[in-house]
Amino acid sequence: MKSPSTCPNTLTVRRNPHRKARPTPTTNAPPNSTLNSSPHIPYFPIEDILSIQIPQNPQPNTPSIKESLKVFLRIRPPVKTAINVSEQHQKSRAKNFWPQNPSKKPNPKDKILKKKPNTDLSITVNDSHSVTLSPPLSLQESKRIKSEIYEGFSHVFSIDSSQVEVYETMVNPLVEDFLGGKSGMLAALGPTGSGKTHTVFGSPRNPGMVPLALRRLFKRTGSCGEESSRSFYISMFEICSERGKGERLIDLSPDGADICLQQSTIKGLLEVFISDAAQAESLIARALLKRATAMTNANSQSSRSQCIINIRSAAERLDGEQVDVQANSAVLTIVDLAGAEREKRTGNQGARLLESNFINNTSMVFGLCLRSLLERQKNPKKPLQKNFQNSLLTRYLRDYLEGKKRMALILTVKSGEEDYLDTSYLLRQASPYMKIKFDNVEEPSNYVSNKRHFQTLSRIEQPKRMKLSSIDPSAIEEGKSSSDEHQLPKEEIQKIHKLDDNVDLTKRERNNQIMQNFAKALWNVLKEYNEKLKLAESEMRSLRQNLNDEKTRYCELEKELKDLKSCCTCYQERLVQDNVDEVDTSLESRVKLEGQECTSVDKINVDIHSSNFKASENIITLDQFDPPSGKLEDVIPQVKCSDGDAINASCIGDANEKNYEGGFEFNTAVTQHVDQTCENFSANGNCAEDLSVMTLSEVKNNHPNADMEGDFLVCSPHPLAVVRSDSISSAKLVLEQRGEDEVKGSDVDVVKASCIGDANERNYEDGFEFNTAAAKLVDQTCKNFSANGNCAGDLSVIPLSEVKNTHPNADMEGGSSDFLVSSPQPLAVIMSDSHCSAKLVLEQSGEDEGTLEPLVLPKEVISMHDDVTHSEPTLGTSLKHVNEEKPKRRLMPASTILLRDISVLEIEDELERPKVNKGGKKLSADTRKITQGGLSLLRLLKENNLRH
Template sequence: MELPPASSPRPPTTVRRNPPRRAKQTPLATAPGPSSLSSAAGGITPFPLDDILQPDPPQMPPPVSKSPEAKSADSSENLKVFLRIRPLEIGPRPSRKPCGSKAKPRGKCASPKGGKSKKKSSCLAVNDSHSVTLSAQPSLLDSKRTKSEVYDGFSFVFPQDSLQQEVYEKVMNPLVLDLMEGKNALLVAMGPTGSGKTHTMFGCPRDPGMLPLALRQIFSHATGNGDPHSSRSYYLSMFEIYSERGKGERILDLSPNGIDLSLQQSTMKGLQEVMVSSLAEAESLVACGMLKRATATTNSNYQSSRSQCIINIRAAHKNVDDEHRFPPNNAVLTIADLAGAERERKTGNQGARLSESNFINNTSMVFGLCLRSLLEHQKNRKKPLHKHFKNSLILTVKPGEEDYADASFLLRQASPYMKIKFNNLEELANLHGQKRTTTSLIRVEHHKRMKIDHSEASLVDVGKVDTDANDENQMSKKEVNSKKLQESTIPHVFHISPISHERAHVGVQCNEEVSVELQKIKRNEEVMRNFAKALWNVLKQYKQKLEDSEREAGNLKEALRKEMAKTMELNKELKKLSTCCSFHRHPFPEEIFCSDVDAPYEYCAAGPFKPLSTTDDLTNCDALLDDNTPPEIGGQIHINMPAVVLAHEDFTELPEFGLEMDSSNSNPTSLDIKTANRDSSSSISCSIVDDRTICSSSKEMPTQQKEDKKMQTSDTAELSISPGDVKKLSYEKDKGFQEKANRTGDKEQLKNIDVREISYPEGSTDSLVNTKQTCLTADHVKITLSSSNVQKALVEEKNACSSPVKYSDSMCSSLSINKDAKMQAHKILYHKPESFQEQKQDHEDLQGKEDGPTELSCKPGPEEMHSSPEIHSQTHDHIKEGKDIFPSVSQQSQASYALSVRDMKTSNKCQLAKNLKEEKFDSISKPKVAVKHKRRLMPASAMLLREFAGLDMEINKPKESSDRLNADEKGRSDGSISLFRLLQSNLQH
């Protein structure tokens, strides 16, 4: 090997390399695992995919598990490209021998070391065994060629001093071995003319080339005793493709009796194969063919080949039986010596020779195009490039400076060929053959399996397996069957093993494959079993959850049913309450308080002037309407309702109101009727004094309200009973009660209502009493103050009446003194008919004092009169102090109507609501009723307090003298006198 001179400057170098490609990472490497896909539902454990897939897949033996494509990938190899550099100096050219024009001179085989020639510089330097550097000589360097080129990737680079044997060992020997093993092989020599192609392929007797050396190797093995190769026959054929004087392409059989050939569908028709049984026959045949090959002398090559020469050596079995013992395919070793590309400038060919040169160049170019097409074809991965033989290409170049262009052209052309990859179809063919054998074995095994499983076919048949059967038993049976199959398969495979070593190898592979298949089946079964278990567990969890949900739904339905029942009851109560509270839309004081003196309690019995909507309202109404549940002492029920503002001028139109009291107190002495609203409070206090009941009315108004005398009619209107709304009630013994509510005008002082003027026509009382449709029990006493100044009282003895008294007009209230307190309470205000007779005279005496301070004086019977000065004084203290005895009411935003019953320890039932009818309030709610507000001044308590100041002086005076005194003159009213007497009577008792 010659290296470039160190002294010569090396031009810039362009490196042409084929760097190895790195495989890209597959997207699956970063794909999420299957466990991430499983999401746990609420309360349900996630599906255990990992557990299901826990069994590791069986490890496939590499040679068996790989697909044919993978195997082909492994067996793929690049086209082997060798580079042989011809020596710069060859021996002197011997003189021509007259053996014919085509005879090659012996001098072509002269050793390059033998001749003496001028040392030339080389354009090609060997870097290593796989790369060379091509450099142009300095004289040829110009602006365009200033670079050296490095060609890398060669299978091997043979330097100039390489020997034929070295080339044979690396290039030809593997192919020959493949041939003798029944594999095809190809070796092509390619290079410019005179580069040593023919020398490399054929050589000379002293330095034989690849073909003679191959024949020697082949026949050296064929003659060995006991060698299997001795049973083969080798056939040799030679032909050339040439152009006769440049007119056309011809194919000539180079065998001794060879004729022109024709190409028919890749088959060389007429080609003779000469069986060679010895090396000598083969060499002789080759020598004869070389003599027939067309050669010519050119300026580049003394004996230049003018055709493409192809030699085939086919190895075949001698006996037909041997085809069963050896691989069935015949191997062919092909050796091609191409004609070298020529440059007209170098060769100096003219005429027919020039045409011949064009043909040679064209065929060389076609060969290059074929290789390029293979290179392009391998880019199509769907159609990989296969080969049926090992392909090797040996390039021969001349390293002379003048050969730079040819060498550069060749290396440029052939460098891509090193990228050509072939899939060795022979290995695939063998694998397919093994696979076919394996398949046949599997078929045999399958047949045996059918025999084995015949008795249990019903169990193996998956399609007929009963799903309700025990899976584990079936699995165990399947495992047993699999074991039987495995046990029965292995001896069968070994049974065929004595046939041959290779087939035994195939049988072992088959056995391994069957084992792998069995492992696959087992794994699949285990995976399916785990899957079934996991699915069963998940289904059980869902079932449990579903049962829980159904149970909870049942509980909810039950609760809903109960709630609906309660709702229905509440609706009934509401309807009942709505029915009884039928005077909504009417303005009326909203609250009535019933209190006891000793244990004051407030009990509201106001009617539902508006629909009740709140639970409190319902509760209040329930307590109100429930006779069996007396109100709690100190309890308080408020029913809000719109109010109406009444002026004292309109007091004559004051609607009827009644007080219904249900008291067990045996000694009621007084009662207070109190109205309260946000702006003012009014009260009517009735007390028993001697044999009379004195009622007083008072009104407290704020300053602003006092200044604003205009009444309003609205939802927040108020009912006020002013001191001027003095009622004179008269009692007629035989005619019952009659109220004459005479308005006395605005007065700034406490006004009492005298009951002397109450008249009740005879017959009316009876009719009322006898008319049981109206109301209440016999113990009930009702007082009705009507706007028509007619007071109707109803006294019922024993029989209860549930329906309220229906009064003729306007708003009404009722006071009922019931049950245990009946005889006492109602006599506070009213007397029974027999009592009325006794008190008639007193009333008549009082009738003449209408002009004086009005008092409401009811004359109860002596036995029922129980005055309570302490209580009365207490009440008056409240009034005097200006306190609201029902402070909780006075601050209400809406008007309220307070009814206070003192000295009643048991429940009072205020059925004001029942006694009020909706239509009776229509007139009140009209604007004409809600007139302007009048100023209310001193409350009745103040008046009473003033009058009580002088009672101590008058207490012992005769009745007639005191009664005859003018109230104004004495400084006290009749009411005070009556109250004083009541107190006196109580003290006496």
């Protein structure tokens, strides 16, 4: 046994900063302007508000209210060793039945326990602000733990301090503040059995803080000395563990139903109207009976839940009636936390142990919140940890734990040596709390600043007023059975019924305040936006001005450019170059030329680039021309190969300068045919195609290897094309059908063909004959190919030299001067530039492409040209020479070159010749040269010539 005077050899002083609390505010609450004011609601001072310049930051001169968190320490006197737990249980059972009968006098038989002398105390009070904690000798020796001094407490209550003393020092200031309109919270913390419940609720003989506060609230005397007729609402609930897994809220009021926490608000919590202390104490006694308690090794009646009591004032009106000023009334909250437990000491097992965990966790979260608040106050940049989210208790007390509302802590510890560890743990944990300051807590609600008022309002809807209709009968009934004194007076009930009328008034006033503040904030925001808007507008105006300037400059430059272009002679060439560049990219797959676009075949706008055209207008619409006199088939025998029904054709016609009309006649015929074809094709919607026109010379400029001269190309690349030469000595028609569907199973009706016709001046008809034959051959080939449906292909023109390079096995003649007009997928027509030879190469694209052997045109077709070959040997040779220089790509068959010289055209002679067999059969030298179509064409040309 250690002597109390014995001091440890070494001493550690744990210093806490000095308390900087302001003196407790005066208890004289300012007059409640809200309640005393007339019910008339003033007009909304919008003008005044708008003229207000709200400072962005608080005035530096305004002193900020800083209050330290008040931390009190109470030491429970040591329990007499003779008292065992069961005896203690017997004793403490009375606690929960408190007050059994407030009128009942203390039983003189009740023994007052004599305290053991302080022989084995681990904690001693140094003064009203500090204590010394001494480890038991065993620990001092074995673990070399030294004594520690804890100081900085708001007040340390001596071991034998009475409840009243504690109340007066610790709670009464809070109560006075509460009456003055300030909310406040007191929380009791400490290890199990240290006296938290005793301090908060006490016993019938030693009423704790709650009953003492209630008595104080109702004992507030008026100026005449009589008791005031104040009234309050009280609510109580507990948070307990639900089978160790979750947390559960229980309303402890007599008629409490299910409640839940939403944000920081308890939904469904009943508030009971109380008008006198006895009634209130009775309610609390009944609530404590409901509270979860259990016997542990450390406490015979250990609280197993966190218990929260809220007292809210019902404001008084001048006429003496009470008004529910829930909107802005203060709340006094007292929290009795379940004590932290060490398993070793409590011996808890099973469900009890789970409860222990819940209790310890809650205490830990509560402590973490306080620490986080402290760290935030040390370093405002540090974010406030959201620890409060981890338990219902801390969520509910969030405003307090974030320093928005005042609170005080009462730490309870046991003084025994065996309690050293518990005490030490608590004091170490709590010692930093004293540094916590409240610098922005709410002011009394009737003279609050706007900001603080908002903070108050964040909790205003938290408690719900209990419906008297539901509580009264039970409360009065039960009150009768326990104590007649605790009945709610009927007059009070009647009074309360009248309260509802006044609630609206208060609410409206409150709304008014909210709106005013809201309007101010909104006005400031709007002002800022207005400034920004003005800035943006001026910026936009200058940008718009810049844009206009730029536009004007652009227009001027464009105009200048146009003028320059019109003056510049090389512009035309450049234009051609540009157009042909594009053509170049598509030559591999099709003949695609740029030019004027038309939306339908019926309205073909031909953009004439050539100055050879004498037409005064630059735009000539083909449909302006008279229909041709002859049938198209007469002019273009190839048409027959598709029977005219399902032909999707590309027609190319050439005409030279002199025979312009003839050329157009021809083209008109072609166009008409195309129209007709289109009509036929309109069923599958493929006819809406654009036509374009450009000179072949333009193409040639960009494609120097293309064997063309001065020709015109009017084309609708998809799928119609009309190419007109500016030389009447050559004409070409390309008939083409596209689309996979047409190919399949087609013989005559559905033809997938690529037909190329060449004709020179003299052998024009032959050329068509040849092409007709070629087309037929292709048709035939297509038929062969239709089985695998690969016949859909575009036309392209490439020189045979290229084919030779890539297809060395191809049986072709004419060397590099040959042309290949091909439908790469899968048809290819290769035509020689020599009249004596012509070839058709059938080729399948894709992987098989290289494996197919070129298809040689039947002899009878080739032989058609023999005469021509013989008659024009030099031209073929010369062409070869030309092509050697330009080995690459050519758009038109070389035969067109052979036909270029209009001067050798003997139209008269040609007209005299007999018709050619359209089937491509070999005819006599005199008759086979000109077909009926050729005759028509030549007739037209002649007529045109004659006209000129």
